[in-house]
Amino acid sequence: MQTLSKPSTQIPALANKVAIVTGGARGLGAATCRCLAEAGLKVVVADLRHELASELAQEIESATGQSGQAIALDLDVTSPASAMALLDQVRDRYGRIDVLINNAGIDITESIEDLTTDQWQQVIGVNLSGPFFMSKAVFPEMRQNGGGHIINIVSTAAKRAWANASAYHASKWGLLGFSQALHVEGRPHNIKVTSLIAGGMRTPFLLDRFPDIDQTTLQDPANVAETIRYLLTQPQGTVISEMMVLPMKETSWP
Template structure:
């Protein structure tokens, strides 16, 4: 029987690469920033909550990691472009984009306002488009890169009082798959990471009585992101689902 030996060159080094994490100040974003910094990446903590982002960047720096905090409004194409300019000025390159920023409004279709609908769509769907559009040329000129879009089981199933969230995440999954097709000729990998419920403020602040045993540690999902980034150059995982063992929205 033939045995396959994995060479050291088949696993890419993440050391020194530059990653932008949107919504990076807390929750999954913060866990991802910490995980990637530990793996040797230069991490950009991109968030509207600049004070929280700065605190996290300082914490990472104190642990011998490399991080900088930048203000970002993902609903603004101007803000997205300005952030990229700052990253290129500092590092001269961008290798990884994690489109993580997201919001939800728990209301029925009848009670959901037009403004609330637009807000969810702007953050969850327009934001990844603006950010991906901003980084795509820089990644192409750099010979490649990796964009990971944090989707949700809300892109696979539906439940009540989350119509805007479902629409945004189904849309993000479609956008991500289309971007995957466009990126491949330029060595730009694109992954849709479909994450189940996590113990983060996103859920805990809105549902304080939720059974936390049905949720997963965001650090586990962050490790999945690191794993995705470490695939050999000739391989891309275009879609992956990572669920807590007691996931309630999936069999």
Template sequence: MEELKNKVVLVTGGGRGLGEAVCHTLASAGASVVVADIRDELAQKVAGEIQANNLQAMPLVIDVTDEVQAETAINKIVSQYGRLDALINNAGTDVTVSIEELSIQDWDRIIAVNLRAPFILSKFALPVMKEQGSGHIINISSTAAKRAWANASAYHASKWGLLGFSHALHVEARPHNIKVTALVAGGMQTPFLLDRFPDIDLTKLQDPKNVAATIRFLLSTPEGTVISEMMVLPMGEGSWP
């Protein structure tokens, strides 16, 4: 099925992990996908793989924490495609150290990528979506927005903040027929976890393709209905009820 045919979707952090899975999944559903990543080689790789399957994709190099680059990116997409139907704020980062060991610079960077960037991109995407009378913003939150564990203070702060921002954005956007969803995702088999925790039990993590399929579902929900928050967990995750 091509339920997303003629839809233009911007995916941040699209070069690997969940972002990569989302780009492939949405392209297969007919969307024109903008693969946005800070690393040019990753954006080019994923976009090239999609294009090789005769599907639509455009690589985009962006530092999501830079408001000038964010605004330029939105303008470039609208210039290229004439519209922007969905924004998937997926880019994320973390440092696994205690509060005492966490540098102020790392705190600022984590908050900038995980929380400030979704605000910036949403701010620039909203006028486009308002003008076209529709749109959907999906912010990738985490179970870290629902509970807490040691050595992830900045990550928790950013994801709790992103969840709150998503609900505030939902209130402001819905009168303009713009949907906003906070997707609270449990652990995934992605470099985000595997690079830092090589001994992690893979059976407790979900395939990012499953979460990507959830995003495809969210973008395919009927007009007149919005899912403002959804949680998607691995079946084997034992740290959540």
């Protein structure tokens, strides 16, 4: 009887890889930092909120019992200079960058008539320009190292629209297009790029703005963090270029 041979795929080891998580101090960013550190990655908690980022890094190191498993670094994703400064610090500390999670994001809930120009530019700056600046900073480093993985946290807002979120929708639709273009550029250099389209989560991003929201329709950010870890474990010759992860009671999709 003929037996089926196992596919000759190589699952990448995550231990000691270096991951930058923007907006890493709380919400999905914090859940991702914890999850990746548990998987053995060295995590850079990159955030403007230095105190929160430092507390999380200390928590991770205490939980893992390993010094250097997590560090907190200041980052303003809207600043190309800040992105490059972060890259220099990570390179000096770890010598390489393997993973970039572009997670930092904001929204301003206003109608088009009430949304100011400054508010528009703020949302676009964080949600769209930020991933561009960070990807541009790490891309040459990853190419020189023979590969890497960039995961952009998109949203169901890149697939449909609702009122009073024009800047947010524009930024997330733009981020999805940017991710797809970066995927094409990265493939020849073994740089994987994934658009992770996440549905509503029980994070401050929603709960602070909508305290009366039905939390049973939202998912635990730890579940989305586990999806990020799953994306990083795909065989060397495979990339999941786009994935959607939703709570079972998702109200924004479809």
